[in-house]
Amino acid sequence: MSAEETTEDFDLVVIGGGPAGLTAARDVAAAGGRVMVVDENHAMGGKLRGQLHEDPADSSWWKGWELAEQAEKDAVDAGAQMMTDVVAWGLEPGWTVRLTYPAGRTGGPSQLTSRAVLVATGAVERPMPVAGWTLPGAMTIGAAQVLTNIHRVKPGHRVLVVGMDVLSLTIARAMQLAGVDVVGIVLPPTTVEGSSPRATLSRLAPMAKLAPARYMRLGGHFLGWPWVQALASRLVPRTLRMWGMPLQLRTSLVVIQGTDQVTGAALVNVTADGTPIPGSEREVAVDAVCLANGLIPLNELLATLDCSFLRSPDLGGTVPVHSDTLRTQLDGMYVAGNTIGIESAKIAEKQGALVALSIIDDLGLSSRRGGDAAGAALDLVGARRTMEFQFDANVQRGHDDVQRAWEKSGGRA
Amino acid sequence: MRITGHPVLPDLPADEVGFTFNGEPYTAREGEPVAATLLANGVRQLRVSPVAVEPRGIYCGIGHCYECRVWLNNDTQVRACLTPATEGDSFASERTEE
Structure with missing residues (x-):
């Protein structure tokens, strides 16, 4: 000392x-x-x-x-x-x-x-309080980045990413590169401000340039890319694929599940303005959930x-x-x-x-x-x-x- | 849970630092925080919360949230996400009475 x-x-x-x-x-x-x-x-x-x-x-x-x-x-x-x-x-x-x-x-x-x-x-990171977020296996997207790219340990075998922004999509890609099965990228719980499909998609527009090079720089235009088409048409598609990972643009997290650690997550479909659709609830089995709500x-x-x-x-x-x-x-x-x-x-x-x-x-x-x-x-x-x-x-x-x-x-x- | 053969990043040195967590032996990479070593070995739970007695593990990964705190050598609490093990260290979820 x-x-x-x-x-x-x-x-x-x-x-x-x-x-x-x-x-x-x-x-x-x-x-x-x-x-x-x-x-x-x-x-x-x-x-x-x-x-x-x-x-x-x-x-x-x-x-x-x-x-x-x-x-x-x-x-x-x-x-x-x-x-x-x-x-x-x-x-x-x-x-x-x-x-x-x-x-x-x-x-x-x-x-x-x-x-x-x-x-x-x-x-x-801005916290994203949601039931189950204190379970071991629930972590910030930044923690997933540090584990994957610095310490070289997988955050999980099957990972759900919650929240769609520059950081979360980039880190989802980094986890995929490291051999993690990123089973889905979904929206935050509907209680999180600005998490509706429409609001999310408009925030994602600048991200278009982060897509693989062959898709992204068409002489400065990005209309070859489905997100931007979606933006232009004002319709929110259900799922887009990014490097093969499903970007579930109309699915929100409900709760993170598990007793001693994360074993899954409950999800629900939402309308374009973020209202949950009754009867669409379902579960996905994962051992880690990465929460992204901005910095x-x-x-x-x-x-x-x-x-x-x-x-x-x-x-x-x-x-x-x-x-x-x-x-x-x-x-x-x-x-x-x-x-x-x-x-x-x-x-x-x-x-x-x-x-x-x-x-x-x-x-x-x-x-x-x-x-x-x-x-x-x-x-x-x-x-x-x-x-x-x-x-x-x-x-x-x-x-x-x-x-x-x-x-x-x-x-x- | 170790990542090996990364397509872009070079491999890291092998594990070589011995420590224990709740009495079990583990081997860490030099300089790696103890929480990373434990996760690499499938250990996610680092402690239980004192009031609700719920499991806790890595949350922020950058030393900010203190959810990952563990006892080092029964003497001081450290953040497992930041603290590298040194040879012979004993980490534990709970402090034990002498």
């Missing part, structure tokens, strides 16, 4: 070693800053580490594992230090980052003091501080008010990545590079390594416009709302 009140001093402490945090750490360290990255996982990389899909940009495999290893190596090569298996549980103005080592055996300082702190804590920016650390927040459904939840150069209302406190809105790892990496420019400038580090933060902020807006897909089609509107709140506050809480 660490000695009481052992302190180390840094120019920048990064909380969360995902794509945003590692990129910022690399650039600030390269500019001569003394940088420490802390992460509660055993390996750096955040959720990037578990990502695996065919990149719609060029049909190559997006291997998050390798990208995460490279991002960590680049940051270390630039001089950044790393600590894994450590939880940052408190922030005190000045700045002091309080640490704990939950496994009780990884020694280290109990706090870090730093001129600047970057909160890059990412996101968590929420994780802001527990900043919530304890004197800064204001803005609720933005476009960004996935409530985010700290910040400038377009990723400064918060508190001197020396910065934000980047999914903690300020649900987006892809590519955007998170760009945010990491952008926030590094702000930090380098504010700390008066090497001007040679600095750059035009305002220009980088504009580049970020441009990158969003050309991104292959968005978790939320209106994500830029959310960021614009945050920027307005920032300007209105004059950058002060």
Whole structure:
């Protein structure tokens, strides 16, 4: 165990070693800053580490594992230090980052003091409460991703995926690649907001580009693809197949079944607007159910501080008010990545590079390594416009709302 | 439940770290969280809830929900989804009185 009140001093402490945090750490360290990255996982990389899909940009495999290893190596090569298996549980103005080592055996300082702190804590999943969700075998879709792509363990032999969005369909595909029998992808219980077939299908439209390359890029048009035909006709088909997996567009989960662990799920057909159809109830035998209800920016650390927040459904939840150069209302406190809105790892990496420019400038580090933060902020807006897909089609509107709140506050809480 | 021969990802190193869970021996990959090793061996239930006495296992998989907490060496509670085993560790659903 660490000695009481052992302190180390840094120019920048990064909380969360995902794509945003590692990129910022690399650039600030390269500019001569003394940088420490802390992460509660055993390996750096955040959720990037578990990502695996065919990149719609060029049909190559997006291997998050390798990208995460490279991002960590680049940051270390630039001089950044790393600590894994450590939880940052408190922030005190000045700045002091309080640490704990939950496994009780990884020694280290109990706090870090730093001129600047970057909160890059990412996101968590929005819960989908439904009868049976506490049974072993019922898990979030993110847990299924981590198990399948990072730990290489099947979440189940026969798996039901509940919820249809970019994340769930991508992870369903990853499970299929790993040899899991994905028996169906169904809608959330009808009590979940926005879960009707019609609402789901309209949200899925941007996903069309994630289909296999041969179906998806017909000169920029996607009309060869049945989902888009379905959208155009305003009819909701009963089932579409995606890589052979049944996407059951008019079936909702009712309950997850089992005594000691998941043994099945009860399902029901619903009308296009989500009303259950009596008499259509049925059961499916599965040993795992993966629940997908979207992601929420994780802001527990900043919530304890004197800064204001803005609720933005476009960004996935409530985010700290910040400038377009990723400064918060508190001197020396910065934000980047999914903690300020649900987006892809590519955007998170760009945010990491952008926030590094702000930090380098504010700390008066090497001007040679600095750059035009305002220009980088504009580049970020441009990158969003050309991104292959968005978790939320209106994500830029959310960021614009945050920027307005920032300007209105004059950058002060 | 181990995934081997993945079509895209390279194979991981073999299991080599010995630990016990509720007295049963298991072998983990270096650095792998104990919940993953247990699931690979078909063990889903990690504890029972203290009030309703219902089974609990992996839920979020990223250390956020604490549903997977187990006792390590009868001394401290850890999140099984994050905590790798080290050789000789003893994990358990319940703390036992000395």
